[in-house]
Amino acid sequence: MEPQGGGPKAPERRAVLGWLIRGFLSLWALGAAAVGAAFLKAPEEEKRPSEGLVRCGSFSALAVGEARLVRHGSDPLFVVRVSDTQVLALPAVCTHLRCILKYDLQTQTFLCPCHNGAFDRNGNVLSGPPTRPLAPYRAEIRADEVVVHT
Amino acid sequence: MIPAAILLAAALAALAAKPVTQCTLCHPDVRVQFDRSRHRAEEVTCTACHGGDAEAIKVEAAHSGSFLGIPTRRDIPHLCSSCHSDVERMRGYNLPTDQYALYQTSRHGQLLAKGDEKVAVCTDCHGPHEILPPDDPRSSVYIRNIPKTCGRCHSDRARMSPYGLKDDPTADFAAGVHGKMLLEKGNLSAPDCTRCHGAHGATPPGVGDVDKICGQCHTTTRAYFLEGPHKEAMDRAGLPECASCHDHHKILPAEIGMLDTVCLKCHEKGSAQAKLSVEMKTLYSRASEEIDSARALVDRAAAIPLYVEDYRADLEQARTTLLESLPVTHSLDLPRVEDLTSQARTIAQRVQSELNGKLEGRKWRQVGLLVFWFYLLLTVVILLQFRRRALAEAARR
């Protein structure tokens, strides 16, 4: 592929040019490989659509009676450890006007900062304007991780 | 044979549907109403209130003895209380027994004691015969029917003006949020007339009475209000606390625009107080607009699509924080309002800047395309060179 002719310096120059061109053209292969590799790398956990399962962190990191707020798009949820072996999961959205609830550790109830709605750990309305209880999700513990079926 | 059989069947049917009393032979219209009532179900019959002989068929016999006839309006509360204030009697039904005592303290009861028979007595609200418990939706004292029941008198301007009552509270109530919640949306936790005014002890609320009741549901708002300077000032001026700004019956949806108009009812425009309200409104509106534009941006990004679930969660957080600031305005505590609104605003701004960054980043694709074409054309030029050489080679052969 190298052309003939040229002066005494020409063959080296031609050789260098040849290698430059080879390098340049091989960038196509490199580019394709890079694109392919980036494509094949699976996206992170949170970005994959949850097939109805939400991973809610470690079970043993929760004290008995403690609740953890888990972000899940516009429907965050609470996981509450009720005993040594059991966990409950409830939506963290007040059924009155959809404010995000806060968990009160002392009374072990969910309080709504907007109109003082209160729910117990099972989602029943204790007081305040909410009329509907919180509908619990099914939660289970897999290898010390709390997994909730939304 | 057949007519006899029919007669026999009719007689048996008549026996089977034996009325509780024979009174209804002459008063069949009353029977229809009475049969629906709770009294009928509990076998409290005609004679319990009217006296007389329930088994007699002839008028003279029936109307004899303890017969009272139609009780006078003046006597009705006492008559009803003869059972309903009897603790022993009412214990089995678990019914309260303080209605008569309450009634006597109420405006209705006070005026009745003075001889005004136009005021409401028990039968005006509960009905004389068709008495149903308050949790029965057909009852005239079912929570959703109470505004209409009270309105029978209280919406009648001609009837009420001798007492100095010129409004139409039922219409006002129905136009307000409580009325819409209760009557249109069927939200049974919304208040009816009796919730604020009391049922049997209904008295026009004195200053400071009803406002305490507002706080039973609107706890946060009332707590903040009690912290602020308005409470003392209004008590001194003899002004109602909540109703001064929110009206008593026609309570319109509380939205931030009220801060522009309602404060001027007492405060001079341009005064320090009016300026405070403008300040609070500005803080809230700015945050609210920021959240709205962030939400629009999130929707636009989701349509591309970009991953926006975390941003939606953040905006929910911002919305909640902003909503929290509304009760705080009642305390007139500007720094606190500012704290909450600026928190909400900061979140919305962060979401917008991050998303804008991502959308800007996508513009680099156009640049990438140009770089790609540059590279491609260079490659084509090189290939053309090779082609030319091959052509020359072939020509030489």
Added chain:
Amino acid sequence: MAPDPNAREQSLRGWLEERFNLTEMFSLLTSFGLFPAELDARRPLREAVDEALSRPFPSYARWPRVLGILSMLLFVFLGLTGVMLAFYYQPTVSEGYASVTTIVRDVTFGSFVHQVHGWGARLLVLILMVRVWRFYFQGMYKGPREALWVVSTFLFLAAAGADFTGRLLPWDERGYWATIRGLEILAALPVVGPLFGFLVGGTNVDSLILIRFYFLHAAILPALILVLFYLNFSAVRRVGLSASPGESRAAAGVFKVHLYNMLILASLVFGFLVTLAIVLPSPFVRAADPFVTPPGVRPPWYLLAWYGFLESFPSLVPRWVRGLLLEAILAFCILLPFIDRSPGRAASERRRAILLGAVVLALWILFTWMGYRMEAAR
């Protein structure tokens, strides 16, 4: 073999040469059109390639004669992007849309690969159709190119089938309802319709049909298209690249020149695809809802003419008659070389055929427009 003078010949290639017939393996490329002539499998690879590269090659190997190679190139790009997409796509009703969303939204370059695949498909079907029209108008179905004509027609149909089956896979609104329309058209064809219905698993668009469509799209139809391409290029190798009557048959270059032409073409096609993918991406559509028909549901563009044709008859004509007419037209197209009675390839000798072709093309455009307008009117 002569002893190697240059010790460097004991390279990897030499090592492999002693164990495989590299030339035979490399000649796969000739089968699929990159080399228009066979490689001599008895020679070592380098020699055979050098020999092939220096063969004389007619200079008229220019547009529009590259349509065959072009479609093969597009097919290769589609295959590559398709394999990449298949690493993420899940062919179920519940996960189909979600997996495509993952590709388009979360995977690096996912949207790019997806768009290249989509545009490549559209271009492939279009080019194969244009190729068939070109063959017709230039009389390239007359002997000895009858087989080439039949293969090319089936290539177009197979590519259209792959496009059609691929549309359903994302389980999005447009794809779902376009599939339903397309199946309606197929169902109108007597005999062929029920046969296809049997093949795809009925007329209900559900999980059963989705998995069959997926396998058709990803395995069966690509294999079929590959076989058809092989037959196509095999026929071209046998009958030679056609010259238009009157063109000089004198060689004007060697094959090496043509090879560079091909490489340049490949680069430009790739560049074109990438540009389309970035500048004109198809918008992201909602998930399919079987209970809500969105407005403007149309069958794919290549079926619009059939759609317009089927629907434009007065209602007196029963549907199966219309379908039968359509089948007759299709059969006529496929069997054209054996029906056409004109004496030669020159335009002057095929006036009637060319006139008929022009009329049919005009009608096709008309029916496509009518089919398009039908949904707009509703």
